Amino acid sequence: MSTLDDGTPRTAGDARPGGASGPGVPGAGAGFSRRRLLGTAGAAGAAGLVAGGAAGAGIAAAAEDRPAALASVGAAHIPFEGAHQAGIVEPAQARGHLVAFDLAPGAGRGAAAALLRRWSDAVREMTRPGRPGTPAVYDDQVADDAGPSSLTVTFGFGRTFFARTGLTARLPEALAPLPDFPADALDPRRSNGDLWVQIGADDALVAFHALRVVQRAAAGTAAVRWQMNGFNRTPGATARPRTARNLMGQIDGTNNPKPSEPDFARTVFVPAAGSAASAAASAAGGGGTGTSPAWMAGGSYAVVRRIRMLLDSWDHLPVARQEKVIGRRKSDGAPLSGGTGTTPVDLERIGADGALAIAGDAHIRVAAAASNSGAAMLRRAFSFHDGIGTDGTPDAGLLFIAWQADPMRGFVPVQRKLDGADGLSRFLRHEASGLFAVPGGAGPGEYVGQSLLEG
Numbered sequence: 001m002s003t004l005d006d007g008t009p010r011t012a013g014d015a016r017p018g019g020a021s022g023p024g025v026p027g028a029g030a031g032f033s034r035r036r037l038l039g040t041a042g043a044a045g046a047a048g049l050v051a052g053g054a055a056g057a058g059i060a061a062a063a064e065d066r067p068a069a070l071a072s073v074g075a076a077h078i079p080f081e082g083a084h085q086a087g088i089v090e091p092a093q094a095r096g097h098l099v100a101f102d103l104a105p106g107a108g109r110g111a112a113a114a115l116l117r118r119w120s121d122a123v124r125e126m127t128r129p130g131r132p133g134t135p136a137v138y139d140d141q142v143a144d145d146a147g148p149s150s151l152t153v154t155f156g157f158g159r160t161f162f163a164r165t166g167l168t169a170r171l172p173e174a175l176a177p178l179p180d181f182p183a184d185a186l187d188p189r190r191s192n193g194d195l196w197v198q199i200g201a202d203d204a205l206v207a208f209h210a211l212r213v214v215q216r217a218a219a220g221t222a223a224v225r226w227q228m229n230g231f232n233r234t235p236g237a238t239a240r241p242r243t244a245r246n247l248m249g250q251i252d253g254t255n256n257p258k259p260s261e262p263d264f265a266r267t268v269f270v271p272a273a274g275s276a277a278s279a280a281a282s283a284a285g286g287g288g289t290g291t292s293p294a295w296m297a298g299g300s301y302a303v304v305r306r307i308r309m310l311l312d313s314w315d316h317l318p319v320a321r322q323e324k325v326i327g328r329r330k331s332d333g334a335p336l337s338g339g340t341g342t343t344p345v346d347l348e349r350i351g352a353d354g355a356l357a358i359a360g361d362a363h364i365r366v367a368a369a370a371s372n373s374g375a376a377m378l379r380r381a382f383s384f385h386d387g388i389g390t391d392g393t394p395d396a397g398l399l400f401i402a403w404q405a406d407p408m409r410g411f412v413p414v415q416r417k418l419d420g421a422d423g424l425s426r427f428l429r430h431e432a433s434g435l436f437a438v439p440g441g442a443g444p445g446e447y448v449g450q451s452l453l454e455g
C-alpha cells in the first residue's frame with residue numbers, strides 16, 4: 001500500500017480535498033466515490049455516474065462543510081476510467097487549460113485513433129493515485145514530486161473532425177453549428193476546432209505538465225488551433241468551501257443541476273441507445289435533436305464560450321444595481337425574492353415596492369429553466385485574465401462551459417433568450433465559441449472515442 005507524504009496509508013478512496021472520500025473524512029475509504037461531485041446535496045443520486053458512486057448524501061454534505069487540509073490538495077485524485085469522462089461533474093479545479101487542435105493535412109481516421117490512444121494512455125498514467133507517472137518520452141519533470149492534484153483531462157470532437165476522418169455518417173445531429181446570436185462578437189481563429197481538450201488540476205504545474213504531454217503526444221498528427229487558460233479558487237483557500245465566485249464577484253453556480261436531482265443524468269448525459277431514457281428523450285421533442293448515435297452513450301455535449309467581462313463598467317455600478325442585474329445578493333448569493341443562498345428562487349414574488357422582487361431582465365429570471373420550457377445545462381467554468389486589452393481594460397472574464405445531453409435543449413434556447421433580454425449582457429462580450437461532442441468514458445484498456453473510431 002502506498003502512503004501519503006506524512007506516512008498515512010493511502011486508501012483506494014483517496015480523493016480531492018473535501019470530497020466524499022478525501023483524507024480526514026470519517027468513514028472514507030475503499031467503496032466510496034473517488035469523484036467529488038458538483039452540487040453537494042446528495043451524491044447518492046449520482047450512483048452509477050461515478051466509480052463506486054454509493055457515497056451517501058450526508059457524507060458529501062459533511063465533507064463540504066469541512067475545510068480542506070492544504071496538504072491533501074496534491075494527494076486528491078479523480079479516476080480517468082468510468083462511464084463518463086472525468087472533468088464534467090466534479091467541481092472545476094483551481095487551474096484549467098482549454099485547447100483545440102486541428103488534424104494535420106493527411107491525418108485521417110487511423111492517425112486520429114492512434115492519437116486518442118496515446119492521449120488516453122498518458123492521462124491514465126498521469127491520474128494514477130499516489131505518485132503518478134508520465135510516459136518516459138514526455139518526461140519533462142515539471143510535475144515531479146507532485147501528486148495527481150485532481151487532474152482531469154477530457155476529450156471532445158468538433159463537427160469538422162468527422163469530414164476530416166471520413167466519419168460523416170456518424171456525425172451526431174446535435175453537433176449542428178450553433179446559431180448566430182445577434183450580440184456575438186466571435187473570433188473564428190479562437191473558435192471551434194477538430195478536437196477539444198479540457199485540462200483541470202488543483203496545481204498549476206500539474207496542469208501545465210498535462211498540457212505539454214497532450215501537445216507533445218499530438219505532434220505530427222494535430223496542431224494547436226487555440227488555447228485558453230483559466231483559474232478558480234484553490235481548495236482550502238476559504239474557511240468554508242462554497243460555490244466559487246467569478247471575476248464580477250458573484251457566487252456563480254448556485255442553481256446548477258445537482259447529481260441528487262432525478263433529472264440530472266438526463267440533463268447532462270446522452271442515454272444509451274434503446275434505453276428507456278433514450279426513448280423518453282426522443283418522445284420529449286421540444287426542439288431537441290432526437291437520439292444521439294450509439295457511440296455517444298454516456299457522453300455529453302460541451303458548449304465553450306470565451307465571455308469577456310466589461311469589468312470597468314461593471315465595477316462602476318453600485319452593488320444594489322449589480323444585485324438587481326443578477327437577481328441575487330452579492331454577499332451570499334441569496335435570491336432577491338428572499339431567504340439564504342440555498343433558498344429556491346421565487347420568480348413570482350412581489351417586493352415591498354410593488355415590483356417583481358427579481359426584475360424582468362434579471363439574469364437568473366431570463367436564464368431559468370422555467371423561462372425556457374425546461375431547458376437546462378450544467379455550468380462548469382474557469383475565470384480567465386489575459387492582461388490588459390487593446391482598449392486599456394482588463395481582458396478578463398469567464399471560460400464558460402455548458403454540459404448537456406442535447407445543446408438544443410440546453411444552451412441554445414437559453415442563450416437565444418439571454419442575447420436579447422438579459423440585463424447582464426450589457427456587461428459581457430462573447431468573443432469565441434465552440435461545440436464539441438464529448439464521448440463517454442474509457443474502460444480498462446480502452447481509449448476515449450474508441451467506439452466512434454473503431455466501431
Ligand SMILES: C=CC1=C(C)c2cc3[nH]c(cc4nc(cc5[nH]c(cc1n2)c(C)c5CCC(=O)O)C(CCC(=O)O)=C4C)c(C)c3C=C
Pocket residue numbers: 246248250251252253254255256305307308309326328345363364365367368369377397398400402411414415418428
Ligand atoms: C446560455 C447560458 C448562460 C450564459 C452564457 C451565462 C453567462 C454568465 N452567467 C454569469 C453569472 C451568473 N449566472 C447565474 C445563473 C445562471 N446562468 C445561467 C446560464 C448562463 N449564464 C443559468 C441557467 C443560471 C441559473 C438560473 C436559475 O435557474 O436560477 C448566476 C446566479 C447563481 C447561479 O445560479 O449560478 C450568476 C451569478 C456570468 C458572469 C456570465 C458570463 C460571463
Ligand SMILES: [Fe+2]
Pocket residue numbers: 363367
Ligand atoms: Fe449565468
